[in-house]
Amino acid sequence: FKAVTGQDGSWSVKMNSMKAGGPFKMILEGENKITLQDILIGDVWFCSGQSNMALPMERLKEAYPEVIENDDFPWIRNFFVPTKASLSGESSDLPRGRWMPATQSNILSFGGTSYFFARKLFQEYKIPIGIINSSVGGTPIEAWMSREAFVGNIDQLKKIDTFRDSVFLNNYQKSAKSNLLARSVNQLPVVDLGLAGPLKWTNPDFDASGWRKFWMPGYWADQGLRNINGIFYFRKELQIPTEMSAKQAKLYLGRIIDSDSVFLNGKFIGNTTYQYPPRRYVIPQGLLMPGKNILIVKVVSNSGKGGFVPDKNYTLQVSDEKIDLKGAWSYEVGYAQPKQNQGFSGNAELPIVAQNEPTGLFNTMVSPATRFAIKGFLWYQGESNTGDAKAYGQLLGALIKDWRNKWKQGDLPFIYAQLPNFMEANYLPEESSWAEFRQSQLEALSVPNTGMAVTIDEGEWNDIHPLNKKDVGERLALWASHLAYGNEDIIYSGPIYKSNSINNSELTINFDYNSELVVKGKGPLKGFALAGADKVFHWVNARIVGNSVVITIPKEFKPAFIRYAWADNPDRANLYNKSGLPGSPFEAEVE
Template sequence: MKTKLILLYVLLSAVVFSVNAEVKLPKIFSSNMVLQQGIEIPVWGWATPGEEISVSLLEQRVETNGNTGMMSTVMLSTSETTADSDGKWIAKLPAQKYGGPFTLMIKGKNTISLTNVMIGEVWVCSGQSNMEWPLAQVKNADEEVAAAKHSNIRLFTVPRKVAQFAEEDMESGEWLECTPQTAHNFSAVGYFFGKALQEELDVPIGLIHSSWGGTVAETWTSSQTIQNDPDFREPMIELQQMNLEEYRKNKEAEIRKILGGKIPTEDEGMQNGEPVWSDPELNDTDWSKIIAPGLWEEQGYIDIDGVGWYRKAIDLTEDQTQTNLNLHLGKIDDSDITFLNGIEIGKTENQYDKERVYTIDKKYLNPGKNMIVVRVNDTGGGGGIWGDPEDQYVAIGQEKIDISGDWKFKISKAVMQDIDLGPNSYPTLLFNGMINPIVPFGIKGVIWYQGESNASRAKQYQRVFPNLINDWRKQWNQGDFPFLYVQLANYMKPAQKPTESEWAELREAQTMTLDLPNTGMASAIDIGEADDIHPRNKQDVGKRLALNAIKVAYNKDIVYTGPTFESVEFKDGKAYITFSETGSGLAVKDKYGYVKAFTIAGADREFYWAKAEIINKNTVVVYSYAVTNPVAVRFGWADNPDDLNLYNLELLPANPFRTDDWPGITK
């Protein structure tokens, strides 16, 4: 028996050694990939310590001999290296010109051959949900998906991963040729950017998509940079010292306490498919109170996704029951089924930012008590009835009954997706899990669409965002590669009077980041949607990013951005604004020639809507009869400056700005 055990141990050791001896590549290398043109091409992986590795780029050529063609393999370049004491190795192939398809061969004790490899332009596409938004959900989606046939565009999607420490590889991933099937769920902004770039350059394009909706910039930044940030250093240290198993146990205990000792795993409000908690006579005396609108996480139900039920009774007079009414619930994150007096009167699936308005037939109304019940299913992030209190009411003709405020509430099913670390739980988590595994893959640059989740901390973003860009450039060690980003789109209800704005301050922070070399900003200020944080027009976003790339990355002399504030002169009670980047000249989208979206203020810092006129190719005069001695001007300074209509003749919108430096409202 002892001899057999020893033999088994030897055999198992041999198997382990054999596995360890294999040359391995990270997932970012696969057939169908694009390698960056014009730079040394880094290729890395793992092998047995001390193992000699060769990396070669091969091309299949047909050589004509008389009337026949012979296929031969030509080695374009090769590089040799040796695995270090940890089994890691890296080789660098000499810079290559555009072309393909090629074969990349890695040889050690075993051989790996990757085929259909192209040499072209590689871009990383990163950020939050507007970068993550898939092609299948854009404007004219069916037509766009059907047309996504581009053999010279290659797509790679980095799987979502939160990591306590920097990961060396991903769990999955492969390069795919762009087809309707592969582009369907790929980043729409990334796709339209790549498509426009491919049309302009006529070279292979590789797109590496690594994004996660609802995430903050600091989670995408490495520990080397975060350790020097005064706001994030301590949380990062806490993360690195954390025992994740203990963290999970403590989280589960906290959630049990919040839910009264029990974590329901099935929806208790539904029995045999029937909504028993919609019963208007249900005894809900043991239910908790909650304020609506307001996400439930903000009211004590921290880190709990799943299903929650809301109940609220309203009283109606006999006269009020004689007509149909409209129930305005505000927004619901993510899905809802809504009942009145036990009758389902409406439902909406997976549209967390859509206003819920349901018409209720008068036949379901009762004089006296009427019970509104809302079943909410939250699939992740914030959950519940949210929005503005003024958007939550019952409309009976011209009469409104306010239903905001106290509701009864109970969680019927708890999904503890965040019992593990969420992407925003600590800084560095997504850099560790979703960026480090692709470093130092050769790239041309980065496109970025993020900022919504940092809007309440726009002042801080003035530091955090440039730090992220510098951090990535340091990690890749490719110099100041192009970093192009999207300025936040217009969103939310247009303001009825001049006001402060978190989103305007975030846009200002993005504009300030243009001080970094080789950066570019694509404006989306005119293509947003008031009631949807995910505007469906991703086509223009991708095209505007591509214009920035053509100018910043490829040095072509084009008009790539809209009019940008350059200077202001106050004279005779008016403000004269001079713009750069006016292209062929300033233009206004208004048949009467009125320029909108300007406000003006005197020394009292009270802003008023202003009149504005284009007076020459690059100057606008701004004034208001309410401000006789102006000292400050703002343009597009709102969450949603929906009437903004100043462009250059190339139809790129003017960039929002302010001339003052008065304190804002963000941290």
């Protein structure tokens, strides 16, 4: 192959499809000579979205210890795109990174969803699988779309073009930061009582006998102290058996809202700066003493309901011995944060965060990759857009069209994860922004060559970052096997709503991908609700008949709408197929 460099030093070579395999080496010769080693020929998937796509295997290591210990797949490669955002226009190169093989020392850095996706495909097809993981937590879909995707949206185009003006943007940012500084000047300084006295509250000798009682885990708003954020100190006296003392230990403190610092016997153990990571700390050898030990957790809560998230792991572990940390603690307030906007008025401008603005991440983390041939797209995103489900349905279709246009490889497979169950379950039928959002995701299946993995059974009510990424990745891989590899011999989707009809007093619901419908677990089929024209929903009895679901319509009731699994956390939903794949939530008008 030969290429001529442009004036900017760039060049490109287009190669025909080659047989999968390797490793190979590539020799580049010009005025100098460069040799690139360990090159594989295989399928590359562009994987993108927000935190549930980015979430690394390191966060999942307690959930999959055997995978972390035993997996060794050098033919699976991962390129994790470093976070970089810009509103000034499209970049020519991705942020600097490197391809990493899925060997034991590297697996912890792979995104969990994309790793299990690639692992499943490799085990099935025995060809190299490459992952470009371009994901940023907490980002909206608009940030991942190009300017062209917003053609027809005058307001968004005006905003995009305005922010491309570097002079305007720099002046705006300076003004906004000045306003924030002016606000902070008008506020009283933070005085943490835990640090202000002659004896710090983290000192084991501090007398905490007058502190409030607290039952771990939980939230202080539920235990007698409402409407307060700030700095809090939590204290627990531990009795350590002699055989556990002086050894290295692991401390698990579930998940804490928002940030925390941990002290044992007055010594700093570690800290976590935001709410989402699981709290896992190592207590060095020699710090645990036989008998009495004082554990202090300093928590900083910025907004909302602060505390210790229930149904998580709160233990101290030495080898195979564990001490349960749930139960009676004590706590005190070190600093009460003033109410928001107290001490100033007005609607001052806030600084622009490029990764949250339209095109902000497409410019830097997507556009440069469009020059490379890929097998398809993997998408796990939406939590940041649940406030406007209707708009998301339009945006997702626009993003799919946009990316396919940019890659110029036709209707590449676009496979995405429907949002999982999350938040508290409700026993009665309810309105739900997350259910509306899942409906918008469901309707995106009308776009050709798309697939959706249903995950309403893989979430956690108390964690927006559920740990079960293996089933999610493998369900996405089932769709890839069908769409990208032409496998027609597998069941790749759970039941998807198709149509309904009324015959006398029975409503029959038909599904696509309806191979042998089953009820998961014991008991009757659950999760179906009917409403009249007033859209007030009521649970109804449903049963499986063949490959359909049949509902007996209550007497003197005229149904107008049908819903299934319509909730933030649809824990009653139990419609599956014989392959163990769940049915998608849906809402439909009764025909």
